[in-house]
Amino acid sequence: MANIKRSPWLLHYDGSSCNGCDIEVLACLTPVYDAERFGVMNTGDPMQADILLITGGINTQNQEVVKQLYDQMPRPKVVCAVGVCACTGGVFKDCYNILGGADTVIPVDIYVPGCAARPQAIIDGIVQAVELFQKRSEEHDALVKNKGKEAS
Amino acid sequence: MGKRSIIPYGPQHPVLPEPIHIDLVIEDERIIEAIPSVGFIHRGLESLVDKRDFNQLVYVVERTCGICSFQHGMGYCEAVESVFGVEIPDRAKFLRTIWSEMSRIHSHLLWLGLLADGFGYENLFYQCWRIRERVLDLIELTTGGRVIFSVNKIGGVLKDIPEDQLRHILSELDAIEADLNVIKKTFIEDYTVQSRLRGIGILTREQAHDLGCAGPVARASGIKADMRKRGYDAYPHLDFEPIVSNAGDSYARCYCRLMEVFQSIDLIRQAIGKIPGESDLSVAIKGNPDGEAFFRCEQPRGEAVYYVKGSGKTFLDRFRVRTPTFANLPGLCEMLAGAELSDVGLLVITIDPCISCTER
Numbered sequence: 132m133a134n135i136k137r138s139p140w141l142l143h144y145d146g147s148s149c150n151g152c153d154i155e156v157l158a159c160l161t162p163v164y165d166a167e168r169f170g171v172m173n174t175g176d177p178m179q180a181d182i183l184l185i186t187g188g189i190n191t192q193n194q195e196v197v198k199q200l201y202d203q204m205p206r207p208k209v210v211c212a213v214g215v216c217a218c219t220g221g222v223f224k225d226c227y228n229i230l231g232g233a234d235t236v237i238p239v240d241i242y243v244p245g246c247a248a249r250p251q252a253i254i255d256g257i258v259q260a261v262e263l264f265q266k267r268s269e270e271h272d273a274l275v276k277n278k279g280k281e282a283s
Numbered sequence: 284m285g286k287r288s289i290i291p292y293g294p295q296h297p298v299l300p301e302p303i304h305i306d307l308v309i310e311d312e313r314i315i316e317a318i319p320s321v322g323f324i325h326r327g328l329e330s331l332v333d334k335r336d337f338n339q340l341v342y343v344v345e346r347t348c349g350i351c352s353f354q355h356g357m358g359y360c361e362a363v364e365s366v367f368g369v370e371i372p373d374r375a376k377f378l379r380t381i382w383s384e385m386s387r388i389h390s391h392l393l394w395l396g397l398l399a400d401g402f403g404y405e406n407l408f409y410q411c412w413r414i415r416e417r418v419l420d421l422i423e424l425t426t427g428g429r430v431i432f433s434v435n436k437i438g439g440v441l442k443d444i445p446e447d448q449l450r451h452i453l454s455e456l457d458a459i460e461a462d463l464n465v466i467k468k469t470f471i472e473d474y475t476v477q478s479r480l481r482g483i484g485i486l487t488r489e490q491a492h493d494l495g496c497a498g499p500v501a502r503a504s505g506i507k508a509d510m511r512k513r514g515y516d517a518y519p520h521l522d523f524e525p526i527v528s529n530a531g532d533s534y535a536r537c538y539c540r541l542m543e544v545f546q547s548i549d550l551i552r553q554a555i556g557k558i559p560g561e562s563d564l565s566v567a568i569k570g571n572p573d574g575e576a577f578f579r580c581e582q583p584r585g586e587a588v589y590y591v592k593g594s595g596k597t598f599l600d601r602f603r604v605r606t607p608t609f610a611n612l613p614g615l616c617e618m619l620a621g622a623e624l625s626d627v628g629l630l631v632i633t634i635d636p637c638i639s640c641t642e643r
């Protein structure tokens with residue numbers, strides 16, 4: 132945590148969750164848990180977001196929406212699945228309309244377990260996502276620099 | 284006449300905590316018609332009846348919605364209990380009532396916070412959620428879970444609240460009430476809040492009645508409908524009157540929910556005062572459900588209806604739930620027609636939509 136240099140934007144999307152995890156994600160951003168002290172900030176705009184927090188499984192109706200949100204986010208990006216629904220489909224796994232966890236349509240980096248995931252667990256997930264984001268940005272920067280050198 | 288255009292609203296939208304899509308037909312800045320389309324969170328929860336037996340289904344039904352999860356589980360259990368024809372112990376009834384009212388407080392505070400965020404009072408939003416955490420702490424203390432607490436079972440409840448915890452709840456409630464009185468002043472008296480809410484999204488009594496609105500939305504339009512008055516669980520022993528307002532606008536809906544928080548605090552106090560001494564928490568259930576039953580209960584958002592049908596097998600034939608938001612969506616479309624485009628976010632929030640419930 133000590134060498135965090137960037138403040139990523141957080142985007143939250145509710146897949147087909149039961150709301151339990153959503154309100155816990157929101158609770159994380161409010162004063163008692165205050166995830167914003169780790170330098171993240173909530174946004175509603177996917178074009179601006181760096182970390183996607185997704186709750187709930189994927190169903191036939193929202194799979195395109197999730198894919199589109201992911202594609203709209205600029206690189207580098209990190210995806211964090213919150214709650215067992217988003218990890219595997221959870222209690223709803225056997226429902227006819229559930230295709231599975233978030234990783235059925237987009238690559239997921241961090242899995243936060245729990246039903247509902249506790250705020251402490253979610254914050255842990257966010258911190259890991261921030262660190263991963265930092266690493267990816269550095270790699271991305273290095274890549275861009277090398278490309279620049281090659282061109283000159 | 285201005286030019287007509289259609290603005291798609293959602294599913295992913297900054298003011299919406301949950302995905303719902305509404306097509307707004309607008310003329311200049313005024314909305315002519317609102318066409319909702321749902322299905323983004325449809326899971327097919329009711330279809331699990333043939334994969335989970337009727338005991339396991341309690342935990343699935345609870346996850347219909349994370350905000351009123353306790354009442355969902357309770358509604359299902361009570362419906363199955365009436366199929367069996369059993370009466371749960373009195374203490375279990377009181378415990379169910381206490382937990383129901385706690386989840387009402389946390390749900391209404393959550394909503395008040397979202398509303399405050401909707402009209403641009405970020406600090407107020409955080410204050411509401413700060414107070415809500417105190418209620419969640421009480422819930423966690425007594426059940427072990429924060430939002431999904433799984434304390435219902437068919438025939439009673441799984442956990443007891445011991446005497447010292449009941450006393451702790453009472454003292455916490457005093458502190459919560461004191462905090463609430465501070466934010467109440469802003470919600471009720473503040474000039475900006477009033478100018479954002481008064482006269483916005485009026486739903487007349489006739490409209491609310493004809494469209495079958497439920498819960499605080501109906502009560503804010505002057506319909507005195509509260510399923511708790513039907514007298515399930517411990518409610519017949521408690522003294523309360525539904526909170527009704529006649530204005531039918533957003534302010535009235537805010538007022539009703541705010542006052543219901545105080546009412547719930549009072550109900551918990553009464554319930555703790557009258558709770559019978561320690562006894563069994565559940566009755567034994569023998570055999571499998573055979574028959575059908577309806578159960579209606581008052582959730583934070585209004586009346587929910589549960590239907591179960593069994594034919595003597597471990598798996599039910601049918602389970603169905605009608606949730607309050609589903610009843611309130613036609614009312615929302617009515618409110619949106621004729622509203623300003625800039626009020627849409629606020630109006631959607633005022634019916635306290637719970638899309639997860641609606642789409643299951």
Ligand code: SF4
Nearest residue numbers: 149151214216246247
């Ligand atoms: S993991 Fe549990 S609490 Fe979270 S969305 Fe799924 S069912 Fe709800």
